[in-house]
Amino acid sequence: MRGGKMAMVRLLACFVLYISLGHIPSSLSVILRTTDKIVWANEFEAIELTCLIESISTNNPRIEWKKIKNGVPSYVYFQSKIAGDLEHRAQLREPANILIFNATRSDTAEYRCEVAAIDDQKDFDEILISLAVRVKPVVPRCSVPDAVTVGTSTELRCLENEGFPAPQYRWYHNNEELPHEPKASPRFTNSSYSINPDTGSLKFQRVKKDDAGEYYCQAKNDAGVAQCPGMVMEVYDVDILGIFLKSFGAVVVFFCVSFTICHTCRRGCFNKKGHENSYNWPPQNNGTDYGDTDEGHFRHKSSFII
Numbered sequence: 001m002r003g004g005k006m007a008m009v010r011l012l013a014c015f016v017l018y019i020s021l022g023h024i025p026s027s028l029s030v031i032l033r034t035t036d037k038i039v040w041a042n043e044f045e046a047i048e049l050t051c052l053i054e055s056i057s058t059n060n061p062r063i064e065w066k067k068i069k070n071g072v073p074s075y076v077y078f079q080s081k082i083a084g085d086l087e088h089r090a091q092l093r094e095p096a097n098i099l100i101f102n103a104t105r106s107d108t109a110e111y112r113c114e115v116a117a118i119d120d121q122k123d124f125d126e127i128l129i130s131l132a133v134r135v136k137p138v139v140p141r142c143s144v145p146d147a148v149t150v151g152t153s154t155e156l157r158c159l160e161n162e163g164f165p166a167p168q169y170r171w172y173h174n175n176e177e178l179p180h181e182p183k184a185s186p187r188f189t190n191s192s193y194s195i196n197p198d199t200g201s202l203k204f205q206r207v208k209k210d211d212a213g214e215y216y217c218q219a220k221n222d223a224g225v226a227q228c229p230g231m232v233m234e235v236y237d238v239d240i241l242g243i244f245l246k247s248f249g250a251v252v253v254f255f256c257v258s259f260t261i262c263h264t265c266r267r268g269c270f271n272k273k274g275h276e277n278s279y280n281w282p283p284q285n286n287g288t289d290y291g292d293t294d295e296g297h298f299r300h301k302s303s304f305i306i
């Protein structure tokens with residue numbers, strides 16, 4: 001009699017606890033767990049996404065995996081078979097893990113493990129895992145001007161688009177790494193450069209003679225590193241003779257053109273006699289190439305015909 005009462009009280013206590021906590025006893029729930037919700041893998045290596053079943057009472061639960069990319073879900077494990085993007089590239093491992101044999105960059109996505117256990121009171125649970133596949137950088141594209149004039153500004157560029165996560169860039173001058181801040185090294189303390197490690201830009205405010213030499217850039221992320229071949233940048237002194245010749249050439253051409261115009265004009269006046277004005281202007285720029293004076297690419301290439 002007493003035993004029965006005690007049992008009743010205990011049952012009641014359990015029930016009150018159950019109501020107050022809003023909990024279903026875990027022995028009647030399917031509960032999933034994972035070792036990592038955010039998983040990083042290297043491209044072309046194996047990776048396992050874990051879906052551990054912490055508690056379950058159903059014998060043959062239904063296991064499904066979905067891949068969610070850009071908000072669009074698709075099956076990768078369905079009706080006890082690997083399907084979709086992972087077909088022939090993965091397998092299911094006890095209890096509900098998925099093993100990708102050879103991860104590729106297109107596997108970067110969210111994956112959802114879903115387990116339905118009909119004999120459990122709480123008969124469904126799911127777990128979301130995000131997978132990011134690291135990709136090694138490829139050889140970056142670098143641009144280094146062949147020749148710049150002392151005192152001008154110039155920019156060297158380096159760009160790599162494959163690596164994931166996005167690589168960080170480093171520049172080397174005559175095989176020595178340029179510190180991000182020139183002041184950080186006595187060797188480069190007189191240089192006026194600045195580096196943006198995120199964009200790969202190496203900018204010189206005012207190029208100095210010492211900045212001449214071979215440059216290459218390196219793109220690096222957690223998956224690897226790649227660099228472009230070295231390219232030589234020459235630094236010239238201001239070309240005073242060149243500037244003089246250019247100005248002189250321009251003056252000479254101006255006089256030639258003026259003379260030709262006057263000459264033609266006078267002849268035109270003689271020929272006029274009742275005709276319409278038919279001046280025949282000579283082309284004005286023939287014989288002079290004023291050169292390319294882009295910043296940092298100053299080059300002397302005047303060629304004038306007198």
Ligand SMILES: *[C@@H]1O[C@H](CO)[C@@H](O)[C@H](O)[C@H]1NC(C)=O
Nearest residue numbers: 043044045046101102103104
């Ligand atoms: C993974 O796939 C890549 C390209 O599809 C292939 O080159 C590589 O050999 C594979 N690696 C392994 C370990 O199977």
Ligand SMILES: *[C@@H]1O[C@H](CO)[C@@H](O)[C@H](O)[C@H]1NC(C)=O
Nearest residue numbers: 185186187188189190191210
């Ligand atoms: C930097 O410039 C100063 C002053 O012009 C000079 O004394 C020094 O030797 C230079 N340093 C280097 C590393 O060229």
